[in-house]
Amino acid sequence: MSQQSYTTYNKPSSERTTSDSDDTTERNTCPECNGNTTVTGGERICSDCGLVLNDTQIDHGPEWRAFNASERSKKSRVGAPSTNLMHDKGLSTNIDWKDRDARGNSLSQKKRRQMKRLRTWNERLRTRSSKERGLKFALGEIDRIASALGLPKSTRETASVIFRQAHKKGLAQGRSYESLASASLYAAARQEQLPRSLDELAAVSRVDRRSLQRTYTHVTTELGIAVPNATAQQYLPRFSSELELSDEMHQQARELIDMYYEHGEPSGKTATGIAAAAIYAAGLIKDNRIIQDDIGDVTDTTPVTIRNRYPDLLEIHAEQTGEEVPSA
DNA sequence: ATGGTTTTTACTGCGTC
DNA sequence: GACGCGGTAAAAACCAT
Numbered sequence: 001m002s003q004q005s006y007t008t009y010n011k012p013s014s015e016r017t018t019s020d021s022d023d024t025t026e027r028n029t030c031p032e033c034n035g036n037t038t039v040t041g042g043e044r045i046c047s048d049c050g051l052v053l054n055d056t057q058i059d060h061g062p063e064w065r066a067f068n069a070s071e072r073s074k075k076s077r078v079g080a081p082s083t084n085l086m087h088d089k090g091l092s093t094n095i096d097w098k099d100r101d102a103r104g105n106s107l108s109q110k111k112r113r114q115m116k117r118l119r120t121w122n123e124r125l126r127t128r129s130s131k132e133r134g135l136k137f138a139l140g141e142i143d144r145i146a147s148a149l150g151l152p153k154s155t156r157e158t159a160s161v162i163f164r165q166a167h168k169k170g171l172a173q174g175r176s177y178e179s180l181a182s183a184s185l186y187a188a189a190r191q192e193q194l195p196r197s198l199d200e201l202a203a204v205s206r207v208d209r210r211s212l213q214r215t216y217t218h219v220t221t222e223l224g225i226a227v228p229n230a231t232a233q234q235y236l237p238r239f240s241s242e243l244e245l246s247d248e249m250h251q252q253a254r255e256l257i258d259m260y261y262e263h264g265e266p267s268g269k270t271a272t273g274i275a276a277a278a279i280y281a282a283g284l285i286k287d288n289r290i291i292q293d294d295i296g297d298v299t300d301t302t303p304v305t306i307r308n309r310y311p312d313l314l315e316i317h318a319e320q321t322g323e324e325v326p327s328a
Numbered sequence: 329a330t331g332g333t334t335t336t337t338a339c340t341g342c343g344t345c
Numbered sequence: 346g347a348c349g350c351g352g353t354a355a356a357a358a359c360c361a362t
Contacts, residue, residue, distance in 0.1 A: 269333095269334075273334090308334085
């Protein structure tokens with residue numbers, strides 16, 4: 001269980017100290033409003049305006065994690081970071097075998113000879129680096145989906161690493177690169193504590209939820225990378241930001257979630273649902289209601305789920321603080 | 329496949345503005 | 346009347362066995 005995400009915030013931010021040993025909480029100022037920003041669960045958010053500054057933390061450290069010893073040795077390097085997002089500088093190209101131009105007309109003798117030469121070379125390049133071909137497509141796909149989901153570059157790097165490993169192990173067999181790429185990104189996002197739900201992935205990927213999950217489990221078991229389940233804590237910063245919650249609300253929701261998890265690992269309850277309910281419950285506590293429908297929209301859950309979950313949160317809250325919260 | 333758990337869908341009535 | 350919400354039944358989805 002990850003201990004990192006359990007930092008509790010019961011003091012105003014001005015009293016919090018920043019120490020180097022605490023890597024989950026560091027401070028900076030927000031470019032928008034000059035307020036304090038905190039990094040929680042991997043996302044930097046401004047406590048004043050709620051702005052999420054995903055990309056500020058890129059390159060502060062190694063942009064990927066080592067999954068095992070060999071990976072660790074590979075990641076050490078000298079010089080500028082090489083990007084895993086590029087592979088062949090765009091050399092892999094397809095040249096059709098038909099001697100036709102784009103309009104379907106036949107080509108002249110000269111052009112034909114030219115094309116033949118091109119094909120030959122292209123084919124040599126291609127077959128020599130057949131692996132790279134799939135890579136190009138997959139990396140492009142990772143990039144596309146990642147930006148659609150607002151995931152930072154570091155996550156794409158991680159996803160690329162995962163994909164490369166999976167690819168090397170031959171896990172692409174019987175699976176589309178599409179799903180392999182999506183699954184890699186899904187794993188990377190979770191690993192970096194910036195989880196996106198399977199639904200969110202499936203919405204922008206061309207892969208349906210089911211095969212996405214199947215590929216994901218396949219990849220992670222084969223690669224032996226155990227990615228812990230996403231927790232509500234990890235979803236919360238993003239949801240708070242999208243709902244433009246005040247810092248007070250955000251902290252309250254976080255406390256509720258922390259308490260909830262301390263009470264015991266919830267079995268089967270979805271992390272997004274818990275986060276959604278925590279936001280709603282925080283609204284009740286702080287007398288600042290957020291309507292269930294709105295929460296449901298951004299959290300990808302339903303008001304019903306929120307309704308089912310939030311009484312638990314309030315109950316635990318009452319237990320811990322002795323404060324009863326008016327339900328309505 | 330099966331059964332238990334959770335979420336979703338769809339519909340209800342109630343209070344409030 | 347529209348809205349937010351609680352409640353519920355039934356269906357769907359999920360997961361472990």
